[in-house]
Amino acid sequence: MTQRPGNQLFDAYFTARDMRDVFCDQGRVQAMLDFEAALARAEARVGLIPPSAVAPIEAACQAGLFDFVALGEAIATAGNSAIPLVKALGKQIATKDVEAERYVHLGATSQDVMDSGLVLQLRRALELIDGDLAQLGQTLASQAQRYVATPLAGRTWLQHATPVTLGMKIAGWLGAVTRSRQRLQELKPRLLVLQFGGASGTLAALGEQAMPIARALAEELQLNLPDQPWHTQRDRLVEFGSVLGLIAGSLGKLGRDISLLMQTEAGEVFEPSAPGKGGSSTMPHKRNPVGAAVLIGAATRVPGLLSTLFSAMPQEHERSLGLWHAEWETLPEICCLVSGSLKQALLVTQGLEVDAGRMARNLDLTQGLVLAEAVSIVLAQRVGRDTAHHLLEQCCKRAVAEQRHLRAVLGDEPQVTAELSAEELDHLLDPAHYLGQARTWVERAVAEHSALTA
Numbered sequence: 001m002t003q004r005p006g007n008q009l010f011d012a013y014f015t016a017r018d019m020r021d022v023f024c025d026q027g028r029v030q031a032m033l034d035f036e037a038a039l040a041r042a043e044a045r046v047g048l049i050p051p052s053a054v055a056p057i058e059a060a061c062q063a064g065l066f067d068f069v070a071l072g073e074a075i076a077t078a079g080n081s082a083i084p085l086v087k088a089l090g091k092q093i094a095t096k097d098v099e100a101e102r103y104v105h106l107g108a109t110s111q112d113v114m115d116s117g118l119v120l121q122l123r124r125a126l127e128l129i130d131g132d133l134a135q136l137g138q139t140l141a142s143q144a145q146r147y148v149a150t151p152l153a154g155r156t157w158l159q160h161a162t163p164v165t166l167g168m169k170i171a172g173w174l175g176a177v178t179r180s181r182q183r184l185q186e187l188k189p190r191l192l193v194l195q196f197g198g199a200s201g202t203l204a205a206l207g208e209q210a211m212p213i214a215r216a217l218a219e220e221l222q223l224n225l226p227d228q229p230w231h232t233q234r235d236r237l238v239e240f241g242s243v244l245g246l247i248a249g250s251l252g253k254l255g256r257d258i259s260l261l262m263q264t265e266a267g268e269v270f271e272p273s274a275p276g277k278g279g280s281s282t283m284p285h286k287r288n289p290v291g292a293a294v295l296i297g298a299a300t301r302v303p304g305l306l307s308t309l310f311s312a313m314p315q316e317h318e319r320s321l322g323l324w325h326a327e328w329e330t331l332p333e334i335c336c337l338v339s340g341s342l343k344q345a346l347l348v349t350q351g352l353e354v355d356a357g358r359m360a361r362n363l364d365l366t367q368g369l370v371l372a373e374a375v376s377i378v379l380a381q382r383v384g385r386d387t388a389h390h391l392l393e394q395c396c397k398r399a400v401a402e403q404r405h406l407r408a409v410l411g412d413e414p415q416v417t418a419e420l421s422a423e424e425l426d427h428l429l430d431p432a433h434y435l436g437q438a439r440t441w442v443e444r445a446v447a448e449h450s451a452l453t454a
Contacts, residue, residue, distance in 0.1 A: 252299020
């Protein structure tokens with residue numbers, strides 16, 4: 001078997017090896033050959049072809065028997081991969097059984113072979129993605145519970161807001177993963193369907209045996225039999241691509257958060273360290289978020305690929321010119337990018353390094369200002385909302401101007417101390433006492449993940 005040279009330099013970084021195996025030349029060819037072997041079995045089951053033809057056809061349906069370079073060159077003339085493959089398959093069969101060669105590909109069209117082969121590949125891709133999502137969900141659930149009460153600064157518009165917890169932030173990532181798993185489960189019946197329509201989608205070449213063969217073929221491939229062939233109705237594939245786009249975006253959000261928390265100025269959460277990981281060619285001190293870069297990179301690239309799938313949907317009549325062709329490498333590349341993003345997300349989250357002390361110090365960078373809301377709400381119940389808000393606003397300005405902690409300024413303000421004791425002020429200005437429903441959000445996200453996994 002001759003292998004076509006490829007661009008491999010970045011594959012290990014951006015793509016999971018098992019997903020690339022699904023969509024490599026051998027994976028593509030074998031999936032189409034699996035369709036041809038199943039078609040022979042189905043047609044023999046209903047009596048269209050002699051049972052004796054099945055074994056020679058099956059024996060030839062092995063991707064290792066074919067020259068991929070020659071196939072690639074033939075595709076450039078034929079316009080699709082099925083035409084030269086079926087010709088080569090016929091020649092392979094004829095070397096062992098000339099009679100059996102007459103029955104290969106009977107009643108099918110090129111797009112039946114390619115689309116059904118693609119669905120077989122997507123079934124495996126979906127299994128890999130769902131497995132990684134489940135593992136990532138379990139990792140995030142564990143980490144969310146571990147850091148459920150670890151305070152850090154909430155950040156809105158990239159500025160310090162009120163305190164949150166690291167567990168709550170991780171629970172947000174977990175919720176997105178859980179919803180993506182739910183979406184994948186929901187679309188399976190629509191995606192994993194047979195494509196079998198013949199020349200124009202009528203299966204006219206098979207006469208009265210068409211539907212029995214279609215049902216038998218679907219059973220052989222363990223695919224659902226759709227209401228009709230979908231040669232130019234591409235919503236199934238685009239739906240799957242769209243869910244993958246959502247996964248890529250959610251993982252990109254995770255990667256963006258990690259990279260921002262790793263910034264020198266924050267230094268709160270880090271990707272796991274390893275020899276040679278995240279270094280610089282010139283700066284020995286660097287620790288770059290190389291995993292997060294893959295997550296962000298995939299989230300940036302996938303939408304453009306997804307737009308190609310959407311653009312290719314208005315396909316002409318019963319068979320498309322060019323729009324179908326635009327899909328061939330697009331959806332597999334989306335699968336590969338998402339697989340690489342998932343692998344990196346697992347590496348990052350499993351070995352997450354957390355500096356809780358730095359989080360506490362960063363929370364105090366504004367010298368208590370992030371907890372001004374906590375004081376204002378309690379004070380409002382005693383002196384009125386407008387009065388309390390104006391008073392806290394003035395105290396915050398004074399704290400900034402005098403470079404003093406808000407607690408000290410409040411302790412010097414008679415209007416405040418007349419309403420709030422020193423113990424109350426200490427309590428209100430402790431981040432651990434102003435975390436709201438953070439624990440509840442973690443518990444709910446973990447429960448939803450557990451319900452899906454059970």
